[in-house]
Amino acid sequence: xxxxxxxxxxxxxxxxxxxxxxxxxxxxxxxxxxxxxxxxxxxxxxxxxxxxxxxxxxxxxxxxxxxxxxxxxxxxxxxxxxxxxxxxxxxxxxxxxxxxxxxxxxxxxxxxxxxxxxxxxxxxxxxxxxxxxxxxxxxxxxxxxxxxxxxxxxxxxxxxxxxxxxxxxxxxxxxxxxxxxxxxxxxxxxxxxxxxxxxxxxxxxxxxxxxxxxxxxxxxxxxxxxxxxxxxxxxxxxxxxxxxxxxxxxxxxxxxxxxxxxxxxxxxxxxxxx
Amino acid sequence: xxxxxxxxxxxxxxxxxxxxxxxxxxxxxxxxxxxxxxxxxxxxxxxxxxxxxxxxxxxxxxxxxxxxxxxxxxxxxxxxxxxxxxxxxxxxxxxxxxxxxxxxxxxxxxxxxxxxxxxxxxxxxxxxxxxxxxxxxxxxxxxxxxxxxx
Numbered sequence: 225x226x227x228x229x230x231x232x233x234x235x236x237x238x239x240x241x242x243x244x245x246x247x248x249x250x251x252x253x254x255x256x257x258x259x260x261x262x263x264x265x266x267x268x269x270x271x272x273x274x275x276x277x278x279x280x281x282x283x284x285x286x287x288x289x290x291x292x293x294x295x296x297x298x299x300x301x302x303x304x305x306x307x308x309x310x311x312x313x314x315x316x317x318x319x320x321x322x323x324x325x326x327x328x329x330x331x332x333x334x335x336x337x338x339x340x341x342x343x344x345x346x347x348x349x350x351x352x353x354x355x356x357x358x359x360x361x362x363x364x365x366x367x368x369x370x371x372x373x374x375x376x377x378x379x380x381x382x383x384x385x386x387x388x389x390x391x392x393x394x395x396x397x398x399x400x401x402x403x404x405x406x407x408x409x410x411x412x413x414x415x416x417x418x419x420x421x422x423x424x425x426x427x428x429x430x431x432x433x434x435x436x437x438x439x440x441x442x443x444x445x446x447x448x449x450x451x452x453x454x455x456x457x458x459x460x461x462x463x464x465x466x467x468x469x470x471x472x473x474x475x476x477x478x479x480x481x482x483x484x485x486x487x488x489x490x491x492x493x494x495x496x497x498x
Numbered sequence: 499x500x501x502x503x504x505x506x507x508x509x510x511x512x513x514x515x516x517x518x519x520x521x522x523x524x525x526x527x528x529x530x531x532x533x534x535x536x537x538x539x540x541x542x543x544x545x546x547x548x549x550x551x552x553x554x555x556x557x558x559x560x561x562x563x564x565x566x567x568x569x570x571x572x573x574x575x576x577x578x579x580x581x582x583x584x585x586x587x588x589x590x591x592x593x594x595x596x597x598x599x600x601x602x603x604x605x606x607x608x609x610x611x612x613x614x615x616x617x618x619x620x621x622x623x624x625x626x627x628x629x630x631x632x633x634x635x636x637x638x639x640x641x642x643x644x645x646x647x648x
Contacts, residue, residue: 276602
């Protein structure tokens, strides 16, 4: 939670710098880069993040500003959630209509396991891969793994690596790929809008922002679907992670490593035989 | 608790001002036109914090905020039309930009941690995000098509 002794609002240096970043990046505006049939959108929010990271390394920012900024992200996300909530409320009849899709697409969050775990195992990662792939590794995921395995276990190191990766790269990555995938794949932008609710406010913002940039005529539907899906993920994500995702990951890890072991044995036998 | 609410109020006013100015420069909406919208959003966030502080449960504050703003905007709720009209003047991307500007400054501190991650972690990390994104999108697509909505 927010540390009240921090006197966040009095950190004028931070607020003035952020204001300057916002004015500069909004002034530059957005650009579309065509990549084959798809479009990669460069939006002010992405420049803002990159400029922010850059400014951290200048003497303008001290440790104190960087710490205050962390709480400010959280508070600014609250404002964003409220803004998105208004659109979701206004589109409630439509949300009820798409309710089945909204609820069931939550199962798609298990896609982290099916896509990333085999790749992690193929790359030679051991039990770290369980912590890395059972969820997107946000705060809730870290808590689950630390509770079950401890922070100094392979699983703990895995989830922490993913936490750092997601914090650092998640928003930028989602902002770049969501508009691109929506323009290049046959899937509908509104399906991607639902998929944007990953359970992280800033990733949802980056992902749906990129979709809005690519399909401005669908703005309200995109926001409504993304925020509803994000809210559902926040409410159900922890339970799904504990009771479905983590056991499933461990099971699949067992299967994958056993298969790998059998393959290795066969190879060895053949080598001996040959 | 009173201190927290006071602190949070001041912070929201500052973030609100930054948003109003970004909304002006980037999306050509004059600050006074967007002021009622941003004020309403700030008020909702504050009520969310008050509710969370008043209740003993540990539900994240954004859940209260989301539910409040959703409920107040439902068609037919008293004042919902005005509420939606006001907040329409605040471009969502104008809020996203300060969020990520603050985020950039905040995560600069973990740069060294980030550079220590090996390339394998980066590859797996991208697959994790791609996996949840594509997985959800494919399921949503199937059901929305089956329902004939898209």
